[in-house]
Amino acid sequence: MDSDALARDRLGTAKRRWGLRAVPEGAAAALVVALAYYLAAHLGFAFTLKPHPISTLWPPNALLLAVLLIAPARTWWWLLAAVLPAHLAAELQSGVPTAMVLGWYASNCSEALIGAALVRAFIPGPVRLDSLRSAGIFMLGAAFAAPLLSSFIDAALVRFIGWGDEAYWELVRSRFSANVLAELIVGPLILTWAAFPWSRLRKVSVARIAEAAALFVSLILVSLAVFDQPFEAYATPALFIAPLPFLLWAAVRFGPTGTASALAAMTVMTIWGAVHGLGPFAGREPPEVARDMQLFLSSVAVPLLLLAVVLEQSVRIARDAHDQRRQVAHLSRVAMLGELSGGIAHELNQPLTAILSNAQAAQHLLANKSADSDTLAEILQDIVVADQRAGEVIRRLHALFKRGEAQLEVLDVNEVVHEVLAIVRGELVMRSIDAVAQLGEGLPRVRGDRIELQQVLLNLVVNACEAMSAATPARARRLTVRSRAAEGGVVVDVVDSGPGFAAGQYEQLFEPFYTTKPQGLGLGLSISRAIIRAHRGRLWGSGVPGKGASFHVLLPASPDKG
Amino acid sequence: MQACVSVVDDDALVLRSMGRLLRAAGFEVRTYSSPQDLLGGRAGGQPGCVVMDLSMPGLDGLELQRELAANGDPRPVIFVSAHGSITSSVEAMKAGAVDFLTKPVDARQLIGAVNAAIEKDRRSRETQAQRSAVDACFATLTPREREVLDRVVAGRLNKQIAAELGTAEKTVKVHRASMMRKMQVDSLADLVRIWTATRSPGTG
Numbered sequence: 001m002d003s004d005a006l007a008r009d010r011l012g013t014a015k016r017r018w019g020l021r022a023v024p025e026g027a028a029a030a031l032v033v034a035l036a037y038y039l040a041a042h043l044g045f046a047f048t049l050k051p052h053p054i055s056t057l058w059p060p061n062a063l064l065l066a067v068l069l070i071a072p073a074r075t076w077w078w079l080l081a082a083v084l085p086a087h088l089a090a091e092l093q094s095g096v097p098t099a100m101v102l103g104w105y106a107s108n109c110s111e112a113l114i115g116a117a118l119v120r121a122f123i124p125g126p127v128r129l130d131s132l133r134s135a136g137i138f139m140l141g142a143a144f145a146a147p148l149l150s151s152f153i154d155a156a157l158v159r160f161i162g163w164g165d166e167a168y169w170e171l172v173r174s175r176f177s178a179n180v181l182a183e184l185i186v187g188p189l190i191l192t193w194a195a196f197p198w199s200r201l202r203k204v205s206v207a208r209i210a211e212a213a214a215l216f217v218s219l220i221l222v223s224l225a226v227f228d229q230p231f232e233a234y235a236t237p238a239l240f241i242a243p244l245p246f247l248l249w250a251a252v253r254f255g256p257t258g259t260a261s262a263l264a265a266m267t268v269m270t271i272w273g274a275v276h277g278l279g280p281f282a283g284r285e286p287p288e289v290a291r292d293m294q295l296f297l298s299s300v301a302v303p304l305l306l307l308a309v310v311l312e313q314s315v316r317i318a319r320d321a322h323d324q325r326r327q328v329a330h331l332s333r334v335a336m337l338g339e340l341s342g343g344i345a346h347e348l349n350q351p352l353t354a355i356l357s358n359a360q361a362a363q364h365l366l367a368n369k370s371a372d373s374d375t376l377a378e379i380l381q382d383i384v385v386a387d388q389r390a391g392e393v394i395r396r397l398h399a400l401f402k403r404g405e406a407q408l409e410v411l412d413v414n415e416v417v418h419e420v421l422a423i424v425r426g427e428l429v430m431r432s433i434d435a436v437a438q439l440g441e442g443l444p445r446v447r448g449d450r451i452e453l454q455q456v457l458l459n460l461v462v463n464a465c466e467a468m469s470a471a472t473p474a475r476a477r478r479l480t481v482r483s484r485a486a487e488g489g490v491v492v493d494v495v496d497s498g499p500g501f502a503a504g505q506y507e508q509l510f511e512p513f514y515t516t517k518p519q520g521l522g523l524g525l526s527i528s529r530a531i532i533r534a535h536r537g538r539l540w541g542s543g544v545p546g547k548g549a550s551f552h553v554l555l556p557a558s559p560d561k562g
Numbered sequence: 563m564q565a566c567v568s569v570v571d572d573d574a575l576v577l578r579s580m581g582r583l584l585r586a587a588g589f590e591v592r593t594y595s596s597p598q599d600l601l602g603g604r605a606g607g608q609p610g611c612v613v614m615d616l617s618m619p620g621l622d623g624l625e626l627q628r629e630l631a632a633n634g635d636p637r638p639v640i641f642v643s644a645h646g647s648i649t650s651s652v653e654a655m656k657a658g659a660v661d662f663l664t665k666p667v668d669a670r671q672l673i674g675a676v677n678a679a680i681e682k683d684r685r686s687r688e689t690q691a692q693r694s695a696v697d698a699c700f701a702t703l704t705p706r707e708r709e710v711l712d713r714v715v716a717g718r719l720n721k722q723i724a725a726e727l728g729t730a731e732k733t734v735k736v737h738r739a740s741m742m743r744k745m746q747v748d749s750l751a752d753l754v755r756i757w758t759a760t761r762s763p764g765t766g
Contacts, residue, residue, distance in 0.1 A: 342645045346617075349644035350573050353666040357579035360669035364586035379582065386575050429572075429617045430645055474625075 029075075030082035033067050037083040040186075041090035047271045049286035056271050056290045058178050060087070061108045061150075062186035065142055068116035069127040069187075070194050076116065080109050100163045107154035111179060115146030128195040129188055129256045130316070135309040139302065142187055147179035174287065177294040184301040185267045188260035196257060212254060219246040219262055223269040227279035239280065240296070247300065251308035255315075259308035263301050270297060325530055330403045332527050333455045336462060337400060343427025347393045350426075351386035358383050396423055399451055400458075406449045410558045413446055413453075413483050413490045414439045420457040421481065424465070431465050432474040438482040443490050444557035448535045453555075456528040456539070457481075460494040460551045463524065466517060467498035467549065489537070489556040497548045506541035565680045566590045568637070570600050570614035570626070576665075580613065580642075580672070587673045597626040601633065609637075609687055611679035613672070616643035616654065616662075627659065636686065638679040642667055693760040699745045707741040710734060714741075714750065715757050 040059040048055045091101040118141035155171035250262035273279030365371035468477040480495040515522035532539040537555040571577040581593040594600040638660040651662040661675040713723045724731040747753045
């Protein structure tokens with residue numbers, strides 16, 4: 001290592017040690033946080049029930065805490081330093097003594113640090129409200145413990161500096177409840193939107209965007225009607241419940257992000273109404289109004305956020321299971337294609353032979369000067385046809401090999417059967433198996449993933465081939481693939497003339513890792529059944545020993561004709 | 563009669579292309595799309611060879627080869643396979659195939675194999691013709707002349723033969739001269755050559 005590199009390395013170590021490395025990319029972020037803090041402070045002022053000095057909801061602290069939860073711990077000091085100018089700029093306008101302004105800066109920072117440290121102790125890395133555990137830790141650490149502990153410091157500072165004349169415990173209480181609400185509303189809003197998958201936004205359907213818009217507009221209208229009208233006109237406590245269906249809608253359909261946004265919107269409208277003497281909370285002493293609103297909004301926010309998180313978690317678990325099933329299905333498909341490699345080579349070698357022999361025939365004709373243009377045209381035409389045939393083999397294989405998203409389409413089962421028989425044609429020839437397709441006409445169409453359905457039929461056909469070539473004389477090997485309309489859908493039967501199974505053995509065949517083949521893994525049929533179940537169909541076997549085995553796939557008819 | 567190459571493949575495209583190639587190379591070619599067609603074609607009398615796909619539906623190449631032999635079609639068989647597995651090639655060669663080629667088959671290889679097979683067929687037909695001629699001559703010998711022939715070919719002297727058969731040496735000489743005339747040979751060396759080359763059945 002030369003001296004320059006050594007120097008660079010030392011500098012790098014020093015930067016890492018002091019957290020300086022985060023400065024360039026952190027500077028812009030710190031600026032944005034400072035600006036947001038400044039605006040949040042003004043929002044907090046707007047939520048103040050004058051002449052009461054403490055806001056109903058004081059967002060800057062919650063904003064700072066949420067930012068710390070997203071940012072790496074080594075940048076925390078920079079972020080805290082960055083908001084000092086914003087804090088001073090916002091607070092000094094309000095005519096509060098400088099000592100008190102600095103005291104509040106200290107207590108705000110203490111809340112953010114306590115909350116962030118508590119949450120980080122349990123969740124390393126950026127905090128996302130994506131599991132019940134992380135939501136629970138956030139609520140206990142950031143939304144309860146941090147406001148509680150910091151409110152003691154805050155109240156002590158206020159009394160020490162001598163600002164106002166409120167009692168210590170009254171200060172603790174009002175400060176605590178304002179910050180709890182802020183943490184519950186602002187924290188989740190920032191954390192969920194920071195983790196929002198913007199890259200997937202383009203895939204969101206128009207219907208879903210419309211639904212979100214409808215939800216938002218309805219919630220605003222209901223909140224306007226409940227919280228921003230003179231309340232005497234139609235006073236009834238039941239009105240408090242009116243926004244709940246819309247919040248539940250958000251929780252069920254739009255996850256924690258949607259719920260946090262809906263809660264934030266409702267909170268803003270509630271406080272705005274109260275500040276302007278409107279809605280059910282107005283008309284009493286400001287401290288009582290603030291306390292009522294804080295209690296109401298907090299007790300709505302906690303269960304709804306938890307509900308949204310739990311729902312999202314269960315959706316994610318189901319999705320993970322689905323992804324895993326697809327992954328296993330893909331692996332077993334690739335393994336099956338490996339088993340078919342001999343037959344596939346056969347299918348490619350046939351057209352290659354035709355191409356080569358045709359081309360070499362033409363070369364001979366040209367060398368002998370006996371080539372006439374008609375013959376050459378025929379030869380070229382055959383080469384084109386052979387080439388297209390090889391291309392088809394490759395296309396089919398590629399479709400089976402690649403791993404893609406499930407693509408549901410309305411399809412004709414007979415087409416799937418044809419494709420499968422084309423894929424195994426070489427295998428059938430190699431194993432001297434006589435294959436017959438008896439395809440019903442005018443069958444209802446089904447809805448499914450073409451590749452997965454091909455995989456299931458391929459699995460059944462390959463099993464049949466292996467069973468027959470192991471135990472059946474060449475002349476008696478017969479594979480029948482039949483399609484017919486039945487039971488409100490389509491049934492495909494794959495029938496072989498192999499040794500068959502005992503009646504009790506069929507269900508065992510579908511158990512994972514159960515196999516009758518010397519080299520089998522025992523996964524094919526269990527995966528096939530899982531695929532067919534995911535298509536809301538059924539897969540079962542029948543037949544008696546000595547008379548061959550039959551496997552049946554039932555797929556429900558698609559409601560749309562496509 | 564000109565040699566003819568019979569090509570059997572169930573894949574029309576492949577059948578046509580291989581037929582074309584062999585015709586372009588100057589062979590007389592007949593194409594059959596199934597083993598049954600070949601068996602029904604009764605081209606067995608014509609010299610030449612058979613080029614067939616190893617695996618075809620209905621009757622696989624090895625079975626077809628056995629059928630041909632059973633039907634008295636002596637033509638050599640060249641197998642081509644689109645999946646050259648070792649077991650099937652060994653089996654084919656054991657069953658008497660003259661060659662085993664894997665698809666896609668290069669023209670030079672195919673033409674070389676066909677030429678070799680036709681040559682083999684020509685030679686075996688020649689031997690067969692010679693054997694029939696020798697058999698025909700042998701059929702005209704009397705029992706005593708056959709006994710003399712056996713012993714002459716085995717290298718016995720007239721005196722030893724006479725002793726073994728319990729007759730006079732003179733009588734043996736007469737039988738021997740008559741046998742040589744009927745077998746259409748002038749010398750003992752010629753007799754031994756045609757006899758060992760054809761190994762006519764019914765000796766000993």
